[in-house]
Amino acid sequence: MAQRTRRNGRPASLNGRTAVVTGAASGIGRALAQRLAAHGSPVAICDWDEDGLQETAASIPGPVFARKLDVSDRQAQLQFAAAVQEWAPAPIGLAVNNAGVTVSQTAAEAAVEDDEWVVTVNFWGVVHGTRAFLPILLANGSGAIVNVSSVFGLMGFPTQSAYCASKFAVRGYTESLRHELRGSDVRAITVHPGGIRTNIVRNARFHVDDTGNTDHEKLVQEFAKNARTSPAKAAKTIHAGVENGKQRILIGPDAVAISLVTRIAPVRYFDVIERVMAAARR
Ligand SMILES: NC(=O)c1ccc[n+]([C@@H]2O[C@H](COP(=O)([O-])OP(=O)(O)OC[C@H]3O[C@@H](n4cnc5c(N)ncnc54)[C@H](O)[C@@H]3O)[C@@H](O)[C@H]2O)c1
Numbered sequence: 305m306a307q308r309t310r311r312n313g314r315p316a317s318l319n320g321r322t323a324v325v326t327g328a329a330s331g332i333g334r335a336l337a338q339r340l341a342a343h344g345s346p347v348a349i350c351d352w353d354e355d356g357l358q359e360t361a362a363s364i365p366g367p368v369f370a371r372k373l374d375v376s377d378r379q380a381q382l383q384f385a386a387a388v389q390e391w392a393p394a395p396i397g398l399a400v401n402n403a404g405v406t407v408s409q410t411a412a413e414a415a416v417e418d419d420e421w422v423v424t425v426n427f428w429g430v431v432h433g434t435r436a437f438l439p440i441l442l443a444n445g446s447g448a449i450v451n452v453s454s455v456f457g458l459m460g461f462p463t464q465s466a467y468c469a470s471k472f473a474v475r476g477y478t479e480s481l482r483h484e485l486r487g488s489d490v491r492a493i494t495v496h497p498g499g500i501r502t503n504i505v506r507n508a509r510f511h512v513d514d515t516g517n518t519d520h521e522k523l524v525q526e527f528a529k530n531a532r533t534s535p536a537k538a539a540k541t542i543h544a545g546v547e548n549g550k551q552r553i554l555i556g557p558d559a560v561a562i563s564l565v566t567r568i569a570p571v572r573y574f575d576v577i578e579r580v581m582a583a584a585r586r
Pocket residue numbers: 326327328329330331332333350351352353356373374375376402403404405425429452453454455456496497498499500501502503504505507531
């Protein structure tokens with residue numbers, strides 16, 4: 305099943321191959337499932353939010369396989385992979401480990417249960433998804449594992465210590481895998497979105513934000529105002545990045561700027577970022 309032909313150094317297109325997207329009941333995952341389906345891929349989607357998942361499935365006119373699961377459940381991910389393989393009308397070419405959650409609390413005050421929740425879903429969910437689908441892609445001879453990190457996988461941020469830790473971990477895991485896969489036609493791709501207008505902040509376990517605000521709804525409104533990129537635009541950037549052979553996909557001008565400033569000033573970057581954020585709030 306290998307599709308090794310490359311034109312202009314680009315990998316063979318994955319359009320039309322079966323695509324798997326976790327966390328597809330909302331936000332980036334939903335938009336990506338819709339976009340991949342619109343480009344001819346049968347899609348297999350999962351989420352722990354069954355109602356949202358069914359809404360996504362109903363919005364997709366082509367072949368779709370939907371399963372309620374918790375990505376931090378290793379056995380459930382393995383069973384999902386087996387079921388997708390049995391269902392798939394076309395060979396599996398893409399597995400996007402996208403599901404994620406966050407908690408907003410200082411490191412000093414954070415409850416261990418909240419920190420464990422974030423790391424278990426964001427990091428172990430990605431590891432379980434990778435372990436479930438990588439052997440299938442390797443057996444098929446080509447494809448891509450796409451793991452969603454964040455700009456918080458590029459920089460630390462106050463009240464996001466567990467989230468940042470989980471997203472740095474996703475980056476380290478995926479970059480290591482990328483190097484292991486050199487010489488094969490299976491790729492490991494990291495995605496670093498900036499602010500995307502999704503439900504991520506509304507779905508957060510919220511205690512306090514970086515300004516000292518303890519009103520969750522206030523942060524939800526501020527995030528909706530400041531997050532520059534729509535989920536559809538994020539999905540388009542991920543899809544184009546995968547098709548163009550990118551190994552690291554930055555989403556939005558904020559992500560590009562953060563990537564730059566953390567490399568130019570690896571210790572002092574937050575001084576710059578804080579000033580930009582304060583100016584944006586005025
Ligand atoms: N929105 C942003 O600004 C932003 C920025 C950087 C990174 N990200 C990352 O993008 C990814 C998608 O998030 P989003 O912004 O679309 O948020 P979202 O809350 O709209 O969507 C996340 C989806 O993941 C699902 N999910 C959460 N935990 C799960 C679990 N244990 N098992 C199965 N499904 C689970 C949720 O039910 C939801 O449908 C996440 O990994 C997030 O960390 C988002």
